[in-house]
Amino acid sequence: MLRIAIVGAGPAGTSAGCHLARQGSEVVLFDKALFPRDKPCGDWLTPLALGEIARLGLAPELLRERAGASAVITSTVLRAPGGRHSRFGIGDRSHPEGCCVPRQRLDALLLAQALEAGCHFRQQALASVDAAEPTLAGFDVIVDARGSAAGNANAAGLRGYWQVTRTPEIDRLAREVSIRADPRCKRGYGWVFPVNVQPDVVTFNVGVGLWKADIRPGQGPREQLARFLAQDPVARHLDQHANRRSKPQGFPLAMGGWSGTQVGQGKVLRIGDAAQLADPLTGDGIGNALLSGRLLAEVVNEGERRKASGRPSTSWAQAWQTCFEQTLQPELRRAWWLRRLLEPTLIKNVAALALAHGPARLRESLHTALFGVRTYHDALF
Ligand SMILES: Cc1cc2nc3c(=O)[nH]c(=O)nc-3n(C[C@H](O)[C@H](O)[C@H](O)COP(=O)(O)OP(=O)(O)OC[C@H]3O[C@@H](n4cnc5c(N)ncnc54)[C@H](O)[C@@H]3O)c2cc1C
Structure with missing residues (x-):
């Protein structure tokens, strides 16, 4: 069983955690905050x-019912x-x-879904997200989902x-x-x-x-x-x-750029704002954060299937970088192009x-x- 550490329990981290735990991985979600916590956002x-x-697992009606605060647009x-x-x-x-939906409520609901899927949660601020961080020793994959705290804010x-x-x-x-x-x-x-x-x-x-x-x-x-x-x-x-x-x-x-975003290094894989996935025209990033979590889980799943069947597999970082360039990067480029046009x-x-x-x-x-x-x-x- 793969042991996966996810640092950051926002939309990106909880989405990855939910999908990975459902696939059978052992997932620990770390977050410096105790939930419910607020996150300034347009909501x-x-x-x-x-x-x-x-x-x-939260269809729109169920999400609105559980959130207790929302507006239909x-x-x-x-x-x-x-x-x-x-x-x-x-x-x-x-x-x-x-x-x-106010983020304070949304993110608490997403974390609840991840816990229900089998993730473990630890409230802990990690000083760094790399293989040298003692807390992360022993994990097979480390997911950086710290949002803009990862250092890419622009x-x-x-x-x-x-x-x-x-x-x-x-x-x-x-x-x-x-x-x-x-x-x-x-x-x-x-x-x-x-x-x-x-x-x-x-x-x-x-x-x-x-x-x-x-x-x-x-x-x-x-x-x-x-x-x-x-x-x-x-x-x-x-x-x-x-x-x-x-x-x-x-x-x-952290808004996306035209090119050059590196989303993986060794066994550390970046998703959500940590990978600069917010739309460079509108600033919306929740959708890409959630999507990147799901895509990352698919990459990990595919890697495990390849290993089990004895087929050659690339490194986690290479596989995630390729997936990012084929799926998320083209849309970020279109937004970037439109932003330049409308400047x-x-x-x-x-x-x-x-x-x-x-x-x-x-x-x-x-x-x-x-x-x-x-x-x-x-x-x-
Ligand atoms: C003012 C504003 C308005 C926005 N409005 C919208 C909008 O209306 N719609 C939209 O789609 N997007 C919007 N966005 C973008 C959206 O908020 C982000 O794209 C989204 O939150 C990214 O999700 P994430 O999970 O990657 O990161 P986050 O939601 O930032 O989650 C990161 C988590 O990591 C934790 N963390 C950070 N550092 C550490 C550490 N060292 N150790 C442990 N835990 C750590 C944090 O506590 C946090 O819980 C807005 C952004 C801003 C700033």
Whole structure:
């Protein structure tokens, strides 16, 4: 039986743990935090992420029931720096609906699934994730799922929760996710995602994200959030009507690059944000974190089958690198390419015009790709 250590029990680590334990490996999940723990995030679960969560045993209805706090999303809104917007409906037969679940609850549920699958959990902060770390001695495979703490962060986000009394307008906003490109920072954006719909109040996740390389004195996430709250009509409306606001919390994230990401070294394999798998255009990373955990389990399974049947097998690192380059890297490249294309403010404003007045097919393609309803490959190519 393979002994596998997974460092980090976020979406990537728990997904890998769940699939590996179900395959019969002995899995120990290490995390420096005790769960439930919070993780600053937009809390938006793309339909693609919901598909991975369902594979872990939490179909969308069950997830929402167990989470106790969530919002079902049936429309997506894109706002250009100039203010023009386009809206697209999801949640019909051809486009599955999305959902927002606060990470504190989501990650606790994912860990519970991993424990149910047979993983062991140890609360422990590991000083390093390599074969030299004494705690990891004796494991056959070490999975680095520490998220951006693995040291690859190249972007940062800031998010807070705004609680607003229900009105017909708030009820409408409680079903849509909206993203607005920042007018001052060409790769920055802000979001409003509803996360909890209660009988009297709705809680919205409001935040901003930007690349570290774009941070200048007086041009950081806090200034960007202030600009977003002043300029975006939805964020402004919530800010004016909020009964409660949490203190915004920042967190780094690791977005994918065009090439050169090394995801394996010896018996240490990286997944999720530790492997820079967040989408370089939108910053969404939960879906790829979950998917990378499942793919890694398939690679390990295949390696074991080869060994058992006496067929030649490559190293874990080589096999995982090949899988990454064939499955995850092409989608990250498409996102990267689209980000470069849409970088100039003028292009974003022209694209918004085209979305509003151009063919419906264009609106469907861009919205479904950017909000993770379909892959970039399926939506755009
Ligand atoms: C502000 C913000 C908003 C975002 N919004 C969205 C969104 O709306 N939708 C979306 O899909 N993605 C979003 N993302 C990206 C998403 O949060 C990440 O891609 C996702 O959390 C990656 O999952 P992970 O399991 O790789 O890492 P994490 O979720 O970061 O989990 C890593 C785990 O490792 C543990 N750990 C770290 N170091 C150690 C150590 N030394 N020893 C032991 N344990 C350790 C941590 O405690 C943590 O539990 C956002 C990111 C940010 C920063």
